[in-house]
Amino acid sequence: MIDIEVLHRVAATIAERKGASPESSYVSSLYAKGTDAICKKVAEEAAETIMAAKDGERLHIVREVTDLWFHSLVLLGHYGLSVDDVLAEFRRREGVSGIDEKRSRKG
Numbered sequence: 522m523i524d525i526e527v528l529h530r531v532a533a534t535i536a537e538r539k540g541a542s543p544e545s546s547y548v549s550s551l552y553a554k555g556t557d558a559i560c561k562k563v564a565e566e567a568a569e570t571i572m573a574a575k576d577g578e579r580l581h582i583v584r585e586v587t588d589l590w591f592h593s594l595v596l597l598g599h600y601g602l603s604v605d606d607v608l609a610e611f612r613r614r615e616g617v618s619g620i621d622e623k624r625s626r627k628g
């Protein structure tokens with residue numbers, strides 16, 4: 522299994538890009554464009570993930586999900602949130618059946 526540390530390293534690089542020049546860094550260029558541009562990229566990558574899933578090509582799916590995760594990391598960074606915030610939420614939900622959780626919301 523590949524270590525999840527790669528997500529932390531990429532997130533750290535993304536955080537460093539806040540002060541960098543938009544001409545030299547894709548992440549900085551997204552930060553410079555702001556919330557709408559970042560959200561648009563997340564939506565685009567989600568749509569591309571769906572199209573890859575419909576193709577059913579494994580490598581295509583992996584590449585599009587990677588693009589989606591990457592742009593989600595940029596979105597988290599934009600709001601000063603971290604990979605650990607998301608991992609903590611996964612941990613909080615661990616073992617809680619989605620069906621039970623949905624039922625509890627309906628009261």
Ligand SMILES: N=c1c2ncn([C@@H]3O[C@H](COP(=O)(O)OP(=O)(O)OP(=O)(O)O)[C@@H](O)[C@H]3O)c2ncn1[C@@H]1O[C@H](COP(=O)(O)O)[C@@H](O)[C@H]1O
Nearest residue numbers: 531534535538545546547548549550562565587588591592
């Ligand atoms: N993991 C990624 C990564 N994945 C995808 N991309 C870029 O995301 C961009 C958008 O992807 P698209 O498939 O939509 O490509 P596109 O159609 O050319 O993009 P647009 O013109 O629509 O923006 C492309 O330019 C990709 O190269 C990434 N850019 C950067 N990273 C990581 O972020 C770090 C910092 O990057 P920079 O800020 O560019 O230094 C890098 O060292 C990497 O670790």
